[in-house]
Amino acid sequence: MKNEIIVAVQKIDFDLNLEMESLKAKTKKAGAVVFFVGKVRDLEDDKLQYLEIESFEELAKSQIKEICKNAADRWDLEYILVKHRFGRLKLNDNIVLVVTSSKHRKNAYDASVYIMEYLKSNVPFWKKEVANKTQNWVENP
Amino acid sequence: MGKVKLKYFSRIREAIGKPSELLEIKSNNLLDLIEELQSMGEQYSVLKGRDFVVYSAVDQNMVTDLKTSIEGATEIAFFPPMTGG
Numbered sequence: 001m002k003n004e005i006i007v008a009v010q011k012i013d014f015d016l017n018l019e020m021e022s023l024k025a026k027t028k029k030a031g032a033v034v035f036f037v038g039k040v041r042d043l044e045d046d047k048l049q050y051l052e053i054e055s056f057e058e059l060a061k062s063q064i065k066e067i068c069k070n071a072a073d074r075w076d077l078e079y080i081l082v083k084h085r086f087g088r089l090k091l092n093d094n095i096v097l098v099v100t101s102s103k104h105r106k107n108a109y110d111a112s113v114y115i116m117e118y119l120k121s122n123v124p125f126w127k128k129e130v131a132n133k134t135q136n137w138v139e140n141p
Numbered sequence: 142m143g144k145v146k147l148k149y150f151s152r153i154r155e156a157i158g159k160p161s162e163l164l165e166i167k168s169n170n171l172l173d174l175i176e177e178l179q180s181m182g183e184q185y186s187v188l189k190g191r192d193f194v195v196y197s198a199v200d201q202n203m204v205t206d207l208k209t210s211i212e213g214a215t216e217i218a219f220f221p222p223m224t225g226g
Binding site: 038054056058059060062063084095096116119120121122123124125126127128137138139140 | 148150151152154193196198201203218220221222223224225226
């Protein structure tokens with residue numbers, strides 16, 4: 001299946017409705033669309049003031065493109081979009097959007113999980129949680 | 142080797158105290174470069190990777206083998222484990 005890959009590393013927010021409309025205009029043969037959104041969450045035992053996301057923008061973009069191409073090789077997808085934000089974000093702000101679209105749902109679901117797993121530890125972003133009493137660089141479990 | 146732009150991110154940037162610097166370096170591979178930087182000051186000891194794994198990218202390509210040649214490189218980046226998503 002011919003696919004479209006869109007990748008952005010950006011400060012600005014993304015609009016889920018606009019992304020859906022844009023996808024619809026470009027995917028005629030796909031019946032399944034999976035949206036994954038990662039957002040800023042509060043801490044367990046402190047109150048988050050903000051989340052600072054640092055990025056190595058150029059490398060992040062090329063690493064994300066690479067994983068999208070790998071996903072396109074592995075699953076039959078018509079559309080892959082990844083937008084990852086950086087900068088200072090507050091509680092509940094969007095961080096990352098992964099959209100995958102395929103003829104049937106399984107490919108879109110599996111590719112979404114695959115891309116997100118890779119994004120967690122292979123793309124140069126770093127999160128710092130700044131709370132009332134603490135400041136911590138987030139570490140992967 | 143000539144002048145190379147060194148970039149530092151996250152905890153490494155904080156430990157070294159700057160996001161980047163342009164330096165005249167003598168080393169031909171990353172391992173030697175880390176040694177060379179450490180001889181310049183205690184702040185560079187973070188690159189030894191005692192507290193966390195240190196990742197590097199040469200001209201925006203991720204490198205895992207520290208013995209990889211850096212001859213002709215114009216930009217070398219050091220950073221801690223990534224936490225995207």
